[in-house]
Amino acid sequence: MTEFRIVLATGLDPDEAWRRVTDWPRHAMPLTTVRSDGRTVTARTGTGRYGFDDVMDVVHREPPGPGRPGRCRLVKRGPLITGWAEIDVRPHRGGAVVRWREDLRIAPLPALLDRPTAWCGRLLFRRTLRALLRGAPGAGAPGAGVPEG
Numbered sequence: 001m002t003e004f005r006i007v008l009a010t011g012l013d014p015d016e017a018w019r020r021v022t023d024w025p026r027h028a029m030p031l032t033t034v035r036s037d038g039r040t041v042t043a044r045t046g047t048g049r050y051g052f053d054d055v056m057d058v059v060h061r062e063p064p065g066p067g068r069p070g071r072c073r074l075v076k077r078g079p080l081i082t083g084w085a086e087i088d089v090r091p092h093r094g095g096a097v098v099r100w101r102e103d104l105r106i107a108p109l110p111a112l113l114d115r116p117t118a119w120c121g122r123l124l125f126r127r128t129l130r131a132l133l134r135g136a137p138g139a140g141a142p143g144a145g146v147p148e149g
Contacts, residue, residue: 002083002114004122006100009092010133014064017096018089020132022061022072027128041074054081064089064096080107098133100125 010017020026024036032045036058043054056074064070069090076083083103089096104121106113 002105002118002121003101003103004118004125005102006098006122006126006129008098008126008129008133009095010098011095012133014070014089014091014096017098017133018064018070021087021089021098021100021129022070023132026132029124029128052078052080054078056085064091076104081105082107098129100129 012020024034024041027034027043031047031051032043034041034043036042039058041056041058043056045051045054054076055078056076058072059075060071060073062068062071069088071089072087074085076085082105085100085102088099088101091097102121102125104117106117109117
């Protein structure tokens with residue numbers, strides 16, 4: 001299993017944190033572009049005609065509201081990358097806490113490489129989330145004073 005979790009606290013209010021982490025094109029990084037029509041998110045990694053698509057369906061999307069966290073679930077359905085991702089954004093100490101949980105499977109890799117895949121995924125997505133939340137007071141170390149549950 002390649003499941004990993006990331007927990008980040010931010011000084012952003014939950015609505016703004018939600019807006020940033022679900023603004024799919026902002027998830028782009030070197031060699032990867034991201035586009036979305038609202039129901040499907042496609043991350044294209046590569047250069048020119050050489051590359052692959054990570055296609056995800058947004059199967060649940062509920063922004064934060066009074067007394068409830070924001071929640072989003074994506075299901076990966078590409079031929080190369082499968083799995084799912086869940087995002088949870090809730091109020092925390094005058095700001096928000098973002099929890100990202102993902103199960104990532106790269107089809108041609110043997111199960112022996114699940115742990116390194118999860119480690120790389122955690123590193124990459126932690127960096128992406130920090131960039132999305134950057135500039136917010138309190139954005140910092142994952143899990144710093146943040147309850148895991």
